[in-house]
Amino acid sequence: MISNVAHIQWCAMEEKSGESLGTVLVAGAANLTIALAKLIAGLIGGSAAMLSEAAHSAADTVTELLLLVSVRRSDKPADRRHPFGHGKAGFFWAMMAAVATLVGGAGFSITHGLHEIGHGEELANLTPSYIVLAVSFVIEGISFAKAFSQLRGEAGRHGVSPLRLVRLTSDTALKAVLFEDAAALAGLLIAGGGLLGSQLTGSALWDGAASVAIGLLLLAVALTLIQSNMSLLIGQAAPQQLETGIRAVLAGQPEVENVVELLTMMIGPGAILVAAKIDFRDEASAAGVERACEEVDRRLRDTFPGVRQVFLDPTPTRRRL
Structure with missing residues (x-):
């Protein structure tokens, strides 16, 4: 939520x-x-x-x-x-x-x-x-x-x-x-x-x-x-609670295993850029990852109308040996 x-x-x-x-x-x-x-x-x-x-x-x-x-x-x-x-x-x-x-x-x-x-x-x-x-x-x-x-x-x-x-x-x-x-x-x-x-x-x-x-x-x-x-x-970031809301949208996508890193930046009055490294589930296909990225982009823009740019980078979580 x-x-x-x-x-x-x-x-x-x-x-x-x-x-x-x-x-x-x-x-x-x-x-x-x-x-x-x-x-x-x-x-x-x-x-x-x-x-x-x-x-x-x-x-x-x-x-x-x-x-x-x-x-x-x-x-x-x-x-x-x-x-x-x-x-x-x-x-x-x-x-x-x-x-x-x-x-x-x-x-x-x-x-x-x-x-x-x-x-x-x-x-x-x-x-x-x-x-x-x-x-x-x-x-x-x-x-x-x-x-x-x-x-x-x-x-x-x-x-x-x-x-x-x-x-x-x-x-x-x-x-x-x-x-x-x-x-x-x-x-x-x-x-x-x-x-x-x-x-x-x-x-x-x-x-x-x-x-x-x-x-x-x-x-x-x-x-x-x-x-x-x-x-x-x-390059000021969005407020912390707003970042928490963005992270919740990212983590709520079924194909997402973990949000490795989230970066935000105000690029104008009421305008925000979102960049995130996402660890997708191993069973997700390449086509599934593409669809998940499109869905996350849509949900972010619908939930936070001021989101202007969204960049998602599939990145596996570094696991300790």
Whole structure:
């Protein structure tokens, strides 16, 4: 019997990219709008935290464009030069998006915040900044709600928690939007706290510290996404429980004596390659082995719709003398 958990995990991972594309577009439009508003408010008030938030939103806008490329490129069909498809292109461009967040958002925020702490600049009219922060929070909240709604819907359909799904999913676009929108909401609260602290104390230290905190937050998000995409690019295996389900399908074939070795690899968002060394029963004929391989291939694809490639190698189990 195939593990129900394994089947649920796989179904959660093999969602199509159309819904993720809509999520990316909503997030990109939101970031572009509020980046300009934050920049204007930051220049008017002279706030390092607001300028950091403007850089944050600008970096997120670039990120959404790269994620759009990621979704589009990963959907390209296989060709002669790329027989396994272009799925890993999605992982590459998603990693580039994380790098953009690291360099454009975290780098600017930290350095500008440290400059503000060291030199201190008198803040001017902060009313536009508070207005922009409030409006931005609403817009970012809508974008985050869109992404979380997609996540919760997928999790509900397959009976897993949203947190577990976001950890397991190979949908890098959805994961990036969720992480970045959550960081954006937290960053807005930090920026508002920094502005209020500086306004109440008359010291630019609070504003500069808020800018540094925003940069560190972006740094953590970027490094997390880079690590996740790097693992997928190198050749990350399917989740352990999913491999257990695949092994159960292989071992359940009557002609199979033993599964000598099973290897899996994510070759795109929701796409998996299966390679296995199988010890077939000695009484199985050559024609019987061929039919068994075809049946295993069919059952794997039916049970786990995201299985794209299946390679089976008849290999006898090494027996000790």
